[in-house]
Amino acid sequence: MTNSISDSSDFKQNPNKKAYAKQNMWTGILFGLGIVAFIDEVVFHQLLHWHHFYDKSTTDIGLVSDGLFHAFSFIATIGASFLLADLHRRHAFWLKRWVGGILLGAGVFQLYDGIIQHKWMGLHQIRYGVDILPYDLVWNILAALMILIGAILIQQTNHKKEG
Template sequence: MEKGHSSVSDHTYVKRNLLSGFLFGVGLAAFLDEVLFHQLLQWHHFYDQSTTQMGIISDGLFHAFSWFATVGGLFMFADLRRRKKAWIQKWWGGVLLGTGLFQLYDGLIQHKVLRIHQIRYVENLFIYDLIWNVIAIFLLITGMMVIRSDGGSRRKKKP
């Protein structure tokens, strides 16, 4: 195989590893948000600007989205492993990026811009918003560091 062809292929597989991890990370963050904050703690619904019934329906749609993203990311990862093209560090970097980006989007866009729900309905939201968004930024920065620290090397699958 030509050298140029191999580098194009490697670049394609790096992107697939990142995308697979990113989808899994988005799905994981959405799933944890749904289970912890919507169901167990019952702090809010995905859409709180209507009836409780509409809030529960929106939670169900949100939950379905989280599983589509999670399963899609895992199917892509399984394909990468089957092809022996799984870069585990790139994948984990993608997971952290997806988780952090989802959380930052949720905290800034859904909570503050669109106001479809808040983290929790209490008088002083600032501390909740601060913690939520600081964790999101930490996850994003950590994901970028994990991706960059890899140096392009690929962890080979053990026999």
């Protein structure tokens, strides 16, 4: 069995891919959510100190909110890893669909963070004390690109599900 990104050569030989197509996608989505949340937490909260998950209170509350956010990302990533192991155990892992799910999950989380948490709820901004527009544009455009590429990859595998 091959797991190349095109992975069409063994599709007809492996009916488990079709049977577990949704699990491949949802496992990727959960993994993408967890990984992008983890990267956000480590890079922007811990290394760069640009913001906390919740910036409308004291630094202590901000650190607690960061800890809860980090726990969420850890649980999502570990949960997705168990689901991924299950797919491998069943010989049903579909790399292209899983990568599409990762990009879709990461992009949806990042766009939710950029639009809902940053702008609508005002929990925090990407960075303070600077012109925020370039940061917002890069953040949200990258999110939209991840969503688009992930959706394209998943759509390409949907055609394979039918035939």
